[in-house]
Amino acid sequence: MFGKLDLIQLQQLWWIIVSVVGSLFLFLTFVQGGQTLLSSAAKTELEKSLILNSIGRKWELTFTTLVLFGGALFAAFPLFYATSFGGAYWVWIAILFTFVVQAVSFEFRKKPDNLLGPRIYELFLFLNGSVGILLIGAAVGTFFTGSLFQLDDYNLVMWQHPLRGLEAAFNPFNVALGLFLVFLARSLGAMYLINNIDFRLDMMKNMEKRLRRAAFNNLVVGLPFLLFVLAKLVYMDGFAIDPISGEVVMESGKYLHNLLAMPAALGLLLLGLVLVLFGVFTCRYSRSRASIWFGGLGTVLVGLAIFFTAGFNSTPFYPSAFDLNSSLSIYNASSSRYTLTAMSYIALAVPFVLGYIAYFWHLMDREKLSTGEVSDFNAKEIY
Amino acid sequence: MIEQLNLTMVNWARAQFALTAMYHWLFVPLTLGLSFLLAFFETLYVKTGKEEWKRITKFWMMLFAINFAIGVATGIILEFQFGTNWSNYSWMVGDIFGAPLAAEGIFAFFLEASFFAVMLFGWERVSKKTHLFSTWMVAVGSNFSALWILVANGWMQYPVGMDFNPDKARFEMANFWEVLFSPVAISKFTHATSSSFQLASLFVVGVSAWFLLKKRHQDMAKKSIIVASVFGLLASAFVIFTGDEAAYTNARVQPMKLAAFEGLYDGELNAGLVAAGIINNRKNPGDSQAPFLFEVKIPGLLSLLANREPGSFVPGINDLIYGNSEHNIMGVDKKIAQGRIAVELLSQYKNARKENDTERANAALANFNNYKDYLGFGYLKTPEEAAPPVALTFYSFHIMVILGTLFPLIFLLFLFYAYSDTISKKRWLLWLGLLSVPLAYVASQAGWIVAEVGRQPWTIQNLLPVSVARSNLTAGAVQTTFFLFLALFTILLVAEIKIMFKQIQIGPDFSGMPEEE
Secondary structure (H helix, E strand, C coil): CCCCCCHHHHHHHHHHHHHHHHHHHHHHCHHHHHHHHHHHHCCCHHHHHHHHHHHCCCHHHHHHHHHHHHHHHHHHCHHHHHHHHHHCHHHHHHHHHHHHHHHHHHHHCCCCCCCCCHHHHHHHHHHHHHHHHHHHHHHHHHHHHCECEEECCCCCEEECCCCCCHHHHHCHHHHHHHHHHHHHHHHHHHHHHHHHECCCCHHHHHHHHHHHHHHHHHHHHHHHHHHHHHHHHHHCEEEEECCCCCCEEEEECHHHHHHHHCHHHHHHHHHHHHHHHHHHHHHHHCCCCCHHHHHHHHHHHHHHHHHHHHHCCCCCCECECCCHHHCECCCCCCCCHHHHHHHHHHHCHHHHHHHHHHHHHHHHHCCCECHHHHCHHHHHHCC | CHHHCCHHHHHHHHHHHHHHHHHHHHHHHHHHHHHHHHHHHHHHHHHHCCHHHHHHHHHHHHHHHHHHHHHHHHHHHHHHHHHHCCHHHHHHHHHHHHHHHHHHHHHHHHHHHHHHHHHHHCCCCCCHHHHHHHHHHHHHHHHHHHHHHHHHHHHHHCCCCEEEECCCCEEEECCHHHHHCCHHHHHHHHHHHHHHHHHHHHHHHHHHHHHHHCCCCHHHHHHHHHHHHHHHHHHHHHHHHHHHHHHHHHHHHCHHHHHHHCCCCCCEECCCEEEEEEECCCCCCCCCCCCEEEEEEECCHHHHHHHCCCCCEECCHHHHHHCECCCCECCHHHHHHHHHHHHHHHHHHHHHHHCCCHHHHHHHHHHHHHHHHHHHHHHCCCHHHHCCCHHHHHHHHHHHHHHHHHHHHHHHHHHHHHHCCCHHHCHHHHHHHHHHHHHHHHHHHHHHHHHHHCCCCEEECCCEEHHHHCCCCCHHHHHHHHHHHHHHHHHHHHHHHHHHHHHHHHCCCCCCCCCCC
16 A cells, blocks of 8 residues: 555655644643643632643643654654754753653652642643643744754764754744743633533533633734744745755745645645634633634644644755755655555554544543542642 | 764764663663553453443543653654764665665654554544554554664674675665565564563563552452463563574674673684673683683583574684684684775775766776675774673673563462462562562673674674764763763653652542442
């Protein structure tokens, strides 16, 4: 089945797979968004408990999706994995740190004798949701703004900036993308909580109001950053692979050209934004609990548009501004045809995996999370 | 590439991998084994319908969850460390090594992640049977994860199913099934998982023994001991069987590792197995010092275990380094000479390609193919470098084997006294059970030291030395992250142990049990 595809088709297939996983991760950052809402959306210990127990049942999905995103990039585009992780060292280390501390925080926060006390674990969760997501956004931003590196004859990376990746966080475009993702995650987090928590009791009405407002307000705050990113994306010079010589050159309006050359990507972007806005509006101005599905799907579509623009239409997805011809594209950074074919068969399991995740998500969340469930009576089994 | 070698950076990167892998492995074996024990306990609950089993399941599940969280936290660093500290490795073998990692994500991690939440929070949300299914899926998922990562590790010990691509200067996969079903991968997976079942069983036995010593929850403790001892005993049989298999494969594919963990310098016919010994630290390959200050050997046993042939020849470190023409062993000195030619020809080939000189390129490539099997050796400086640290490998191996043989006896004793219902009175045995918990961790860590230190100086056996596999980073950067991880993981470990002890002290919750029980 995949054996008949040639190398270029496989490389494109794998960029699509990687894009899907990356975009699903962006949707699942509602967990991180929820973590940062803890201090503002919850006024009592009970409310805090509700938020943490609600997102606490999903955090591993987000975490695992990030790990799979890394694993898929490793398997399909190992040269990117080697160049980016070994080159942009500090930005990845910083991101990883925030995920390490996140992983223990749900489980440890409320347990007696936990050494650091609940506030520190809440701080860990906040760092993960803020700094972690901001830096991931900045790292994705370098897909468009480029990094400073050179590859030698044996593809060993020589990074040309002393901050080793953290410099990405000083570029306005990258920062704006990062900040937008942080506020988007908060908005998604609020929409997810609206969907997941039982607000029928009178005591819950205030929290519901706060969350519905948070879903809206955070997107409003994030919007200027998104507009800046989009405006810049359309105007900026982009990295392009010259189809004849194969050399990488700068091309003005490259990413606009990509969107116009790939109407599907443009369509995904616009449809995605409309869906996100629709989700946020219904969350704020109706009683709907389904906003997260619109916001989530919209986020996935926007993510796909971003990844497609970065990697397709003769565009190097991990460009080097220092040495244009060290730039990585899906064509020069990929695994061999054999490996991509074998991996494609393995990837056939993905729809099945998505299926059981969706089914058990539904089973678990048929009944909304109630105050009774997180009260002290059940204290041993909650976060 | 070789001019840029910076050994200090390599050593910090190795230290960091050792640190993070050992921390991670503090939590993984308990996850692998306890997940199955949870499934057994819960199956008993569903089969008998007795509330008591549910409470027992829930108690162990609580401990499982605490351990699981920190296992996840320490695990993510390992995956990305291949990129951050070992980027040349990631590029040179990513074509092969990346696949099992991605497969691990797809097949294993999502099973764990999805069903962990159902298992922990789904008692009132899904049916009894669905819940039981979820608990089983957590066990299956965890062990699937072990399968894929050990396939990846097995490939590093015994690289099969691949070819070298001179244009890209990297190794590429040629046969996925050979990688997946490599004998080393199978033996790694079975040995690591069965020994993890052993560790988890000892954990349950040890904690239960503590309850018996404290005269608390004695009924739960006895029931847990019986289930865990049966599981532990079965696992022990597998541990011994797969351990024997591992030694046999080692003799085939990593004879240097075998020689190192036996402290065998000069190969012998009818070689004996060292039962116990003290390594002479001044001994170096090629000199005339005695390898041991003291040793007790079981005659002929090593030949039997390594080759399954009494009286057969087992090569020692000296034979492998300097060669042994009588037994047809090519020395590392010769391999280095051939490897250096391969390195030079590869460079000639690449230059000729750059200059579009097809003829010269083809000639260099044809010649390169004669030497390419020794390419990795071309990066070694001296033949002696090919030997791993002997003392560490030797002691780790012997500690592992001695403890691994002791554990089944402990399970047997517990089973015997549990059935004769006198276990509460055997305080010495209860103490032994409690003490064996840290010993299980020691044995488990020692096993990995044998596997990984014994593979030195190679990242991938005979193909890629650690000095070439590294990233282009300063020693300072890796040193900094080493101490960052050390501090962070140590704090989290202390927190984890404190929480664990507290939860054990609090004990299971048997409040509001139905009358008939």
